[in-house]
Amino acid sequence: MTTNKNKIINDPVYGFITIPNDLIFEIIEHPFFQRLRQIKQLGMTSLIYPGALHTRFHHAIGSMYLMQQTLYSLRSKNVEISNEEFEGCLIAILLHDIGHGPFSHTLEFNLLNQVKHEQLSVLFFERLNTEFNGHLDLALKIFTNQYPRKFFSQLVSSQLDIDRLDYLKRDSYFTGVSEGKIGSERIINMLNVHDDEIVVEEKGIYSIENFLSARRLMYWQVYLHKTAVSAEEMLIKLIKRAKFLTQNGVKVEATPALKLLLERNIELRHFHEDPEILDLFALLDDTDVWASMKFWREHEDTVLSGLSSKLLERRIFKIILANEKPLKEWVDTLKNKIQVKYQLSAEELEFFTGSGQISNSAYISSGQKIKIMTKKGLVLDIVKATDLPNIKAMSKIVTKHFFCWPEVD
Template sequence: MAYKDEQLHEVKVFKDPVHRYVRVEDQVIWDLIATPEFQRLRRIKQLGTTYLTFHGAEHSRFNHSLGVYEIVRRIIKKIEHREDWNKDERLVCLCAALLHDLGHGPFSHSFEKVFSLDHEQFTQRIILEHTNVHTILRQVEDGFPEKVAKVIDKTYEDKLVVSIISSQIDADRMDYLLRDAYYTGVSYGQFDMERILRVMRPTKDEIVIKSTGMHAVEDYIMSRYQMYWQVYFHPVTRSAEVILTKIFHRAKYLYENGYKFQMEPTLLLSLFQNDVELQDYLQLDDPAVYFYFQRWKEETDPILNDLCSRFIDRKLFKYVEFNHEIERDTYDRLCELFEMVQIDPNYYLVIDSSSDLPYDVYRSGEGRIPIYLQMPSGEEKELSTHSVIVDAITGKTREDHKLYFPIEKIRSIEDHAIKEQIFKLLNFRDH
């Protein structure tokens, strides 16, 4: 029997709090899960710094990746008898689902922004270069790693496969909404996934939704919207991300300017040098970065020392509502006052906008594939043209701007006149 057709002697299951069970039937999938590259995902938190806001959010990319695989497995079970589904695409679809987040680095998106990295590119590199994952995929058939990488890259010829993994209503989004809601303890991300799976219909290029399932999709869309604003954009989480980002910026700046670390950050040197080899990247995970943060608490550089202590001990920045476009003069004056009392505004006066973060709410157009409803006549209608609820939030951009600052440093300013000016400009009442 060919490797690609090889089934396990008995179905293996992972007990899962979201899907109850994750079932593995294929030897290929079982072997991929056992690779060091996939096991590394156990050591990367799914929600980055969110655990500092919602203490239960300790789940990993490993959990999520298994969950996405399980949803895709169920979708295929639902649609495999339909004419528009090509049964030969089953394994590439399952592998892409399992491996879609393989390239995430520690703390995910904050890490990517500072070092100008792209986790999807690293995912493709892990699939295509000399790794254990590549070796397994190559055994399936010639060109199979390239097929999986193209699904991740959204350039695969079978657009239906791509839409199952990455679209406005895909397995990735469905799993992270349910999983993140479960682990953060909120109810916003709950929706009727089983109903959505029942009303999914494959077409040549994408999954569409039977019109009778419209209300389940509305619930899903609103769950996404609420999760972004109540969890993903939570201002306390963003405070932690601001500090995390500034730690990376400071460490890189110090390295570039010849600073002698008490212990050389060996695992991070390729990042500082903007020359990241794949094997160097695969050594990075949350515990590795935490180790350096712990050591940097003892560094002689006061800024790096302070920022790492804040992150490790959860002494986060305070914040006020602040729109830089409107309040540019206020920000410039605050920077001047900070510099006068030797508080570096580059690290301690930070504007953060939720619109800059790489999460999105449902919007048709703008290069995104909309969700289509399949009407009784067979005609397809874009969701927002048929749903009053979705139409109400479609195309509307919501932004949130915050100014973050260290309240303890402001309180410790000895010049009372400057201190009062700062509090007044911040419109912050110190209790």
């Protein structure tokens, strides 16, 4: 094992981050983790916010740092945390996104057949645990919520977890959307443990309101920005077309790892049946898709070349977002215009338009709750603990319908 020698990473959000020990340093150095340098945190969002070029690597390191600060804070409040638990929790958050593929969430269910990135993260975790001779056992239990002390898993994944504390602050910083700023340090210092659950001390309630408000605003302004939704829909259609052509005998150039996923409809069971598939998936990142697009823009297939050219040149489909689905008559008329202008068959036309719905909910009151501990020791769901109307409103799910299409005028 390479000696750590207190390696330091200079992070633009938090400053200098020290990698705490040799094991974590070796995990970060592993090719599985280094691959995250080539996967953008926000997928296609850099087409809208040019600064949004940060990666899953940035986010994972930042999350590890915040977890470190959280565990130090809990220890200062006499929460018993062993050195093994401390290390396990850091590794769990460090690897929480290791299963992401190219463009993060955008292609999650398109390159693979209904395989969630969390399931792939477990596969990567298990492989790394084998390579590191079982030293990731405790971290894996925390990650999969199998560890008896449940609050550790809550810090990794819940409605107020370290993952969200980092990505909100980081995404706000790199997009320049100031509405997403949160007081992560303040929130961390207000966390405590009660009956093996993470709670927020009552004096931190306004920081939580700001956290939920920032999350809701970031969804509308960044994560669900209509132009980003349109660009992602184009990318999804592009990959679907590449898979369709490949599986119907048409030659489609692609990098070796991407080619495998175009040729086969890989499900979770295939990863268990053939461990080499995980190694191939581990070679995939955003650059595979961008590089392949440069071949596809010259392809004889109108859809493949057309979508590739538009994405490479940032000619994003127009899009409407509305509370109701667009009228069928309006959609049919528009589709006819598109079909004529681009000389598309009825089958090809479906790749040149996109539709669906998006939802925004800052706080799901029916899920794992954010709990407030009052000064008298009572523990309440934040919706009941506060008289702030904003939090009650933010527990409502808002759904909008979208339709996107290429220029026709």
